[in-house]
Amino acid sequence: MTARLRYRKFVSGFMLGMTGLAALITVSVLFFILGYLVYHGGTSINWAFFTKLPTPVGESGGGMANAIVGSAKLLLLASLIGVPVGFLGGVYLAEFSGGAIAFIVRYAADLLNGVPSIVIGIFAYALVVLPFKHYSTLAGSFALALMMIPITLRSTEQFLQAVPGALREGAMALGASRWKTIASVIVPAAYRGIITAILLALARVAGETAPLLFTAFGNRFWSPGWGQPTASLPVMIYTYAISPYDDWHRQAWAAGLVLLGLILVVNIIARAILARGVSIPRT
């Protein structure tokens, strides 16, 4: 073996080793994050965290019950707005359209998906907060729904298009109308993929903080109905983390652990559903 060849082989081995190191560093970040959250959050989580309201400044104890309920309400209303729009829009793209209109809708959805979340917040503020003249659950949900729509729409389209043409033709040949074919054959064939996509969209917006800062705002008490400012877990983590109080820091870690735990569990479930195969029979 010549020296030149030995050198080239050394470079090859070294550089490939470096790529392995890069992959290792990247993946290890996830475990650092989990480790720190479990370490700091695990020791500060307790029953009061889930059941009590925040205490006034200076008093220790209390919890984030209102933020947990607030987040749940925000996500519920956001899905009620975002999922139908995204799903039906996706059905239109996959089944009814072609050409220019589809291109424009796709382009708009991708554009909306790329808009920074803080700008979505400004938009929701201008559209919902200003006319009603105060911050509300509704405004926060609207902002989150705007972020769910493009994800749901594009993945619904993708999964519907992945349904084999033979299924569609079979249903049509039996005399089913177009929408009957869609409702009873195509959508059921793709439902796993679509549910996965909706779950992932929910997990994505569950951790969004920026669009809530001046739409849902925050609240140290319960927020009745849909028209009042409301607390939410991500905003609570933010305000508690930058506060000067140790007890609040402790609760921020606990809230971080709960939030990340929920998001990762939903992600893992969604990916497990998808990995078991989108239920399309291969014909």
Added chain:
Amino acid sequence: MAATTTVPNAGPLSGSRSFLSKLREGDEIARIITFIFAASVVLITLLLVFELWRGSALPRHKFGFHFFATSTWDPNAGDFGALPFIYGTLVTAFVSLAIAVPLGIGAAIFLAELAPQKISDTLQFFIDLLAAVPSVIYGLLGVFIIVPLMREYIQPFLKSTLGFLPLFQGPAYGVGFFTAGIVLAIMVIPYIVSVSREVLLSVPRDQREAALALGSTHWESTWKVVVPFARTGIMGSIFLALARALGETMAVTMVIGNTPTISASLFSPGYSIAAVIANEFSEATGDLYLQSLIELGLVLFILTFVLNGLARLLIVLTAQRGSEMGRT
């Protein structure tokens, strides 16, 4: 709707009958309903642009391009200049890319070229989970773990070794451009890895085999053949990451120091566009103040719009090239 207009010769009666029968079967109704929802997405997007444009009318008329070139931000005097925020946004984004690009592309090469399928898929799964971590969690770890680490160890170390560069001078506060850049880097790496891996996997097999048959080592075939082939797509992933980094709000707000400064030193506390909107929007008094913040939002929107467009174009181009070469 289309049925009545496309058959003008058939007369009004048969035309309306076919429309009616379609309506009874539900086809036209389904089409119209789904169309309304699809169109609403376009409408919302147009409305968003319109609101940003209309909402920022005052400062656009009052300051013009001056807005981007001056660095006074004085709500009391009604004088607004965005330069420090634009500077902070760009500096943190480029610091993050300087760290994330080599790491991300390295990891993508490992996943696509070296690791066995099973390991590659498992690692990709973890990287997907990493992309799902919300930015406020990165901010939390940034505030309590990374900032102290920077202040006590990393910044003093960089100062003692590379302190002759103006980049690494000044007191080590912990917060600042450099810390924000590092947190951003951690956040955008998953995007670079995922997209680059896809692009590298789309490179046709013959390209690798040809290079190996000509006697190149594994690394040479990867670096001189596969990576150049996927070049445009990898650039696309970098633009995508850049767009993310520019618009990122919470994590940056929590570690950048929130002081509008323009300084050559990366250790200096700074401010970014997204951070100033997050901090001041709900407290802004007066139309000019609020609208100046909305104009910053408009700037952010345009930046990410252009970068996302470029990124998608580049990724599509590479994918097409791969499938064309694969077919022939």
